Amino acid sequence: MNESNTIDYLMLLADSSLIMGQRLSEWTGHGPMLEQDIAITNISLDTIGQARYFYQLAAARLNEKSGNADVTEDTLAYLRDAHQYKNLLLVELPNGDWGQTILKIFFYAHRQKLMYEKLSGSADAEIAGIASKALKEVEYHVSWSSDWVKRLGDGTQESHDRMTKALEYLWPYTGEMFVPATYEKNFLENEFSFDVLKQGWLDKVSGILTEATLSLPPADTYMHTGGKTGVHTEYLGYILAEMQFLQRAYPGCEW
Amino acid sequence: MEQPLWEVFIRSRQGLDHKHVGSLHAADARMAIESARDVYTRRMEGVSIWVVESKNIHASSPDEAASFYEPAEDKIYRHPTFYKLPDEVEYM
Structure with a gap:
């Protein structure tokens, strides 16, 4: 396996x-x-915690490769620019109202659960370890967000309308989760089919959306991609500006 | 959002009793348990959660405190302190 794919x-x-x-x-x-x-806030802290584990591992692997020790989780998080970020477009979109935020967590968590289940059996023992720890957290995100989707979708007329609007807005960003980037495909060595992953996700998600009296957008909806290779929406720059300001303005600052 | 109040009871370890830890607002029992998990077990405080809608708890009235509790004050014979324990009995 090629190390740079892993990183x-x-x-x-x-x-x-x-x-x-x-x-x-x-x-x-x-x-x-x-x-x-x-x-x-708990969910936010869970995902930031997961990010830290992955950054720490990436930093260790990068340092191993270069023979230096200059990469840390902080340099990876605070000193890279938007085009170097590989996050899904879905996660950088604005929160919108409570319903839209819930729906974003719902789509993402259901996919994370399936991903982490696969990764917890990875041949890379360190990645497998992080995945099985994260899986327990994500299972809670799945049930929490699913409950909320049902409450709001099948709630009042206003909550239903807002969820419908959120669904129309977010749906075109869900496809990217199931279109592997080249390095992603190489790392996973075609260990599992993304079509099967997508079907598993769709079954779960559409079951709950139906229960929430929300109808699934058409199957041929145009899907945005690009995040995995550094082509982002305008929103990411603003997020990084806020998140990275302190380290950029006062390098090495600790508090 | 106007939602009913729930009382939360947490068991901190296997074998111990559930103890009242506080209350919260939730639309139904499921949400109350999830919220209790998020609000009251963030620092590993528990292994089991009970929630009871506050309206289902019936309390004694403070007005009755005199007739309820004061009569016990002079019934010292209710405390088994007059018995001599034989030396062979341990752990009492």
Whole structure:
């Protein structure tokens, strides 16, 4: 297996988790009620924690390769620019209202669960270890977000309308999760079929959407891609500007 | 959002009793348990959660405190302190 494929793949995992967590952290102090404010902050911290494990592993592998020790989780998170980020487009989109945020977590968590289940059996023992730890966290994200999708979809007329709007907005960004980048394909060595992964995800997600009285967008909906190879929406730059400001302005600053 | 209040009970370890830890708002029991997990077990406080809708808990009235509790004050014979324990009995 080519080491640079592994590192690129680790960055895809790490960047997606970090940007997801950073976005969700925007809800801190703004949740619709105290209990849910804490719940979404917990999820944010879970995904940032997962990102840290993947960054630490990527940094160790990069240093091993170069013989230096200059890469750390912090340099990877704080000193790379938007085009170097490999996160999914889905996670960088604005939170929108509570329903839209829930739906984003819902799509992502269901996919993460399937991915981590596969990865927990990976031949790369370190990746397998992180995946099985993360799996327990993601299973909770799945059930929490699924419950909310059902409540809001099958709730009041207004919550139903908002969920329909969120579905129309987010759906075109879900396809990217199942279109492997070259390095992703190489790392996974065609270990599993992305079509099977997608079908598994679709079965779960569409079952819950139906229960929530929401109808699935047409199968031929145009799907955006690019995040995995560094081609992002305009939103990522703003996220990084806020997240990286301190380290860029005061290099090495600790607090 | 106007949602009913729930009382949360957490068992911190196997073999111990559930203890009241606080309350929260939730639309139904499922949401109450999930919220209790998020609010009250973040620092490994528990292994089991009970939730009870607060309206289902019936409390004694403070007005009745005198008739409820004071009569016990002079019934010292209810405390088994007058018995001499034989030396052979351990762990009492």
